[in-house]
Amino acid sequence: MTTDTSDSPDDTHLELRTLRKEYPGGITAVEEVSLTLPRGELLVLVGPSGCGKSTTLRCIAGLEEPTAGDVLIDGESVTGRRPEERDIAMVFQNYALYPHKTAHQNIGFGLRMTTDLPDDEVARRVEDVAETLGISDLLDKKPGSLSGGQQQRVALGRAIVRDPAVFLLDEPLSNLDATLRTRMRTEIQQLQRDLDVTTVYVTHDQVEAMTIGDRIAVLDDGRVQQVGTPMTCYHEPTNRFVASFIGEPSMNLLDCEFNRVAGAFDGPVTYPASDELSAAAADADGPDVTLGFRPEAPTLVDPAAGRETLEREGDGGGEAEVGPGLTGEGGVPMFLGRVDVVEPVGEQSFVYVTLESGPQLTITVPGGTTVSERTTVGVRLPSSGVHLFDGITGRALHHPEWEQEGPLAGLTTGGSDI
């Protein structure tokens, strides 16, 4: 109902203003969260456990009163209003279906409690929703006799039957097995698009966040670390936390010291600083910086030959040319290391390499590459794949370019569909 009245697709629908939530006993779950959602957007709140994402969601729902700050829906403050007066619906991680009520009663309960609709109208709406979700034949069953996926659908039904202005989903998929999770993820996404309802989706799973969100908001320590499209957060993480949190496997991070005289980063490895990196490192608060690179940035080479001998199957030659394109043949810095473990996942393999100088790196290679465990390899890391972060504050100083023309974009975005 509310969605029908939208005049322009871009107007702000849900807004959080410097939301803060403290619990008695001095625990601050949410330090400060400000977010703005245009109508119909699906925003994912993602972060490790205890980052305040669920508390934020409960503040929007009205299940928790924020200590400070404001929640606005349609430009109107709803802080202090009871949940049912906020025109929201929520789906919980464990579904929270009423165990003694049938699916029909579960879905219809909210309508019965909050509206004066006659019973047959409630029943009609419940049946409509059940049809949308494909659970018409399950309406007489109790949650106990439904499978996880079916319970999930009933929970979704209970939320959408009330035609809410804002949809809140709290880790809705984490109780499902892997196959079902992928399917329900797509279904939820489709449902959200069809209903065009503003949605806040909470998850701790960054893969889920990347795939489902129009935008994602990365939370840590009760603060928003970054808000942006999944690709922005992946390629231009604003700080070290976002860099390590987004992406699977996560970004390799090496704490180094920038040696201005030598023009190199000293740490577990010594990495020659390109002009770009030197300039960026100068912005740091001190000499301490963190080098970061995605697992797909380095290439594995034969240590003896110093050239790329590890064959890639079914892949164009484009990737192999990347290094030379930037720093010239042999000019790309290379480190020696030993392969600990190879984890094949199909189209790719994750290779864990311990460098001679100490640190362990995760490197993604195409699935066809033949790499044996316990062999020595060369890890060639072009400076075009290196992020730079302030060693003290974690603030991002430099990102490699992405989404640009040529083979470079092909490489950097190539691994982002993980």
Place this chain on the structure above:
Amino acid sequence: MSGDTDRNGEPDVTATGRPDGGLTDVGRVTNRESATAGPTVLDRVRTELAELTVLDLAVYALYVTAIAFFVFPVLWVASASLRPAGELFSYPFRLVPGEVSLSAYRQVFRAGMVSWLFNSTLVTIFGVSSILAVSVPAAYAFSRFEFTGRRGLLGVVLLFQMISPVIIIVPLYTVMSSLGLLRTRAGLILLYVGIQTPFSIWLLKGYFDTIPRELDYAARIDGCNRLQTLRHVLLRPVAPGIAVVAIFNTVLTWSEFVLAFTVLGSESRLHTISIGIYKFQGQYGNDWRAIAAASVIGMLPLVVVFLGLQRYFVKGLVEGSLKGQ
């Protein structure tokens, strides 16, 4: 011993296995249901007997001893109540009376059993429902609300549970007296509520704690206030706990003697069943037949209540009880 039974059990199964198999085959052609059911059950009993270990036998022996220990007094009382006068202390002791007589029951009913039953029923119904009326919302609050002093208050509630009512019976009597509640059913019921509520709150809080909080959240989003949440959403999941509390309190209030005797005193019109039984104990001798008969009658309602509520323990109320709604 047990080794022998094991060895004997195995050949039995194989020896009878063949004729049984033959029977089932024939049975399938003629009458499927009756013929197949019999042998398979028998087979299962045999294999299970064969699988018994020494430990199993020891455990079962323990069960039998324990059951005998608890059942024997009940049987003795039932047996004593059915004897004619004079047969009670006959020697040698016989559990089955030689001659059955209902004279003890007649005597007990003449002495006022109907009135005692009525009083006990009244006190129990009002007592138990009042206890539930207080402890269910209290347990809900303790489980779900965050308020200052919550932990301390819970501790105090537990502390009260530690105090035996018999120890504070004199001050209780004084309080009851000054409130004008002596020799009234209301006074007795109030005492029961006060004494039994702490334990009931603790027990019920445990049940509430097992129910996920998300259920409360879902209810609130569906438009329930706190009380509606309790009534529409949490009461059913917590019902097995309520059944447990109801049974415990029913047994207690039905059979409680000391407080009842103290509060009701000489007001014989209000006497409950436990006081009634006591009346057959005299200074110069106890009328054991009458005591036994009164005890049997006193036991029956409890057995009925327990059997009625036990169903909910076994099945789990959450699943089973909703067919009618």
